[in-house]
Amino acid sequence: xxxxxxxxxxxxxxxxxxxxxxxxxxxxxxxxxxxxxxxxxxxxxxxxxxxxxxxxxxxxxxxxxxxxxxxxxxxxxxxxxxxxxxxxxxxxxxxxxxxxxxxxxxxxxxxxxxxxxxxxxxxxxxxxxxxxxxxxxxxxxxxxxxxxxxxxxxxxxxxxxxxxxxxxxxxxxxxxxxxxxxxxxxxxxxxxxxxxxxxxxxxxxxxxxxxxxxxxxx
Amino acid sequence: xxxxxxxxxxxxxxxxxxxxxxxxxxxxxxxxxxxxxxxxxxxxxxxxxxxxxxxxxxxxxxxxxxxxxxxxxxxxxxxxxxxxxxxxxxxxxxxxxxxxxxxxxxxxxxxxxxxxxxxxxxxxxxxxxxxxxxxxxxxxxxxxxxxxxxxxxxxxxxxxxxxxxxxxxxxxxxxxxxxxxxxxxxxxxxxxxxxxxxxxxxxxxxxxxxxxxxxxxx
Numbered sequence: 001x002x003x004x005x006x007x008x009x010x011x012x013x014x015x016x017x018x019x020x021x022x023x024x025x026x027x028x029x030x031x032x033x034x035x036x037x038x039x040x041x042x043x044x045x046x047x048x049x050x051x052x053x054x055x056x057x058x059x060x061x062x063x064x065x066x067x068x069x070x071x072x073x074x075x076x077x078x079x080x081x082x083x084x085x086x087x088x089x090x091x092x093x094x095x096x097x098x099x100x101x102x103x104x105x106x107x108x109x110x111x112x113x114x115x116x117x118x119x120x121x122x123x124x125x126x127x128x129x130x131x132x133x134x135x136x137x138x139x140x141x142x143x144x145x146x147x148x149x150x151x152x153x154x155x156x157x158x159x160x161x162x163x164x165x166x167x168x169x170x171x172x173x174x175x176x177x178x179x180x181x182x183x184x185x186x187x188x189x190x191x192x193x194x195x196x197x198x199x200x201x202x203x204x205x206x207x208x209x210x211x212x213x214x215x216x217x218x
Numbered sequence: 219x220x221x222x223x224x225x226x227x228x229x230x231x232x233x234x235x236x237x238x239x240x241x242x243x244x245x246x247x248x249x250x251x252x253x254x255x256x257x258x259x260x261x262x263x264x265x266x267x268x269x270x271x272x273x274x275x276x277x278x279x280x281x282x283x284x285x286x287x288x289x290x291x292x293x294x295x296x297x298x299x300x301x302x303x304x305x306x307x308x309x310x311x312x313x314x315x316x317x318x319x320x321x322x323x324x325x326x327x328x329x330x331x332x333x334x335x336x337x338x339x340x341x342x343x344x345x346x347x348x349x350x351x352x353x354x355x356x357x358x359x360x361x362x363x364x365x366x367x368x369x370x371x372x373x374x375x376x377x378x379x380x381x382x383x384x385x386x387x388x389x390x391x392x393x394x395x396x397x398x399x400x401x402x403x404x405x406x407x408x409x410x411x412x413x414x415x416x417x418x419x420x421x422x423x424x425x426x427x428x429x430x431x432x433x434x435x436x
Contacts, residue, residue, distance in 0.1 A: 056345075057333070057335060057345035057346070058277075059276075059277035059279075059291050059331045059333075061277075061279045061289035061290065061291045062289055063287075063289055064356070067356050067400075067401055068327070069281075069327065070327045070328070070329060070356050070401075071279035071280055071281055071289035071290065071291075071327060071328065071329055072279070072289065072329055072354060072356065072403075073277050073279040073289075073291050073329050073330075073331030073354055074331060074352070074354060074403075075331060075332075075333040075335070075345055075346065075352035076345075076346055077344055077345050077346040093346075097410065099403070109286070109287065109288045109289060110288070110289065111288060111289055111290055111291050112291070113277045113279075113291030113292060113293060114293075115275070115277075115293040117275060117293070117336070118335070118336055125382070126295055126380050126382045126383070127274070127275035127293055127294075127295050128275070128293065128294055128295040128311075128380070128383075129382065134292070134293035136290060136291055136292060138282070138285050138288050138290060162344050162346070164343070164344045164347065165344070165346075182285075183285055183288075185290075185292075185317070192315065
């Protein structure tokens with residue numbers, strides 16, 4: 001029986017691989033998501049990427065050199081790519097007139113916290129209810145070289161999602177920053193934080209989600 | 219001329235005091251706001267208190283002992299009092315199963331960041347637009363004695379605003395925390411952060427807002 005079951009699972013897996021080759025879902029290989037509908041919370045990587053790409057503001061935390069090293073959160077807008085083509089890496093448009101950019105220049109340690117609540121898909125759940133997802137990406141907040149291809153990508157990502165940024169005062173000297181992610185804290189259902197590595201987050205295997213449907217017993 | 223103007227200002231001030239005595243706006247004396255409409259951003263204290271009392275979730279930031287002292291933000295629900303009777307002090311209902319409470323027990327330094335955006339009064343402005351208000355209350359995140367009058371007030375404040383908290387699992391051992399505010403960062407219009415002391419925030423002089431109307435040249 002076990003051998004038959006294994007054989008069935010193997011066949012289904014091969015079938016799913018063939019199907020995906022024909023469907024040509026290349027964007028998932030590049031670590032970009034095509035789907036806009038809310039993924040199954042069990043697929044932590046896909047769910048986390050959906051949460052980041054659908055949202056467009058969060059709280060960016062740095063270490064305050066003005067306030068004795070206190071953790072200092074600031075409301076910021078961000079973008080991780082063009083709509084429905086997020087890269088998973090959040091980019092920001094910050095001025096050193098605001099403390100967050102100043103703090104980050106002195107100490108890169110940072111985190112970005114995002115809630116599912118503003119997206120409007122939490123139903124009547126309280127924002128602190130674990131089934132209303134929340135994510136904290138922790139890492140280093142660094143300046144992006146203004147002449148790089150990455151800056152070009154980030155400008156396009158930011159200005160498409162936040163058109164008014166293009167009109168912000170030139171003399172405020174806004175610059176592009178990004179969060180180099182080192183750790184991910186995700187709560188998207190009951191039972192505590194979901195284990196999720198940065199590599200899994202940056203390369204979400206959508207095929208696994210679909211394969212799991214194909215692999216379900218008939 | 220200057221003497222006449224001073225005399226006019228003095229008379230108007232006395233008149234306003236008499237008026238307020240008759241009106242009996244006692245809650246403002248206790249540092250509680252009666253108004254629910256958005257105050258004039260020029261009145262930093264009233265505007266800040268409105269922002270905190272109208273909102274009911276934010277990002278609570280602590281120092282992560284798991285992640286090399288990185289600033290760690292977490293989506294939390296809060297309440298500063300019964301609806302339209304906020305005390306200005308945010309209370310939380312946290313479990314040590316979640317990292318924020320654990321981190322706070324090791325290092326009290328903390329901040330709570332709140333945006334006007336979810337209230338829905340920013341119009342078409344981007345969440346990072348300075349005219350869409352944001353506030354960061356920095357201080358110490360401390361446990362509230364469960365048998366104190368303060369805990370009784372906090373429970374009432376939290377459970378009224380977040381009724382589902384009453385149903386949260388008993389074995390998760392949720393406890394009441396509060397933020398002892400030491401510094402306030404408020405952006406509620408163009409021109410940089412508004413100067414606002416903790417004392418001004420905790421005792422907003424609504425009378426000044428109204429008095430300023432009375433003191434306007436006829």
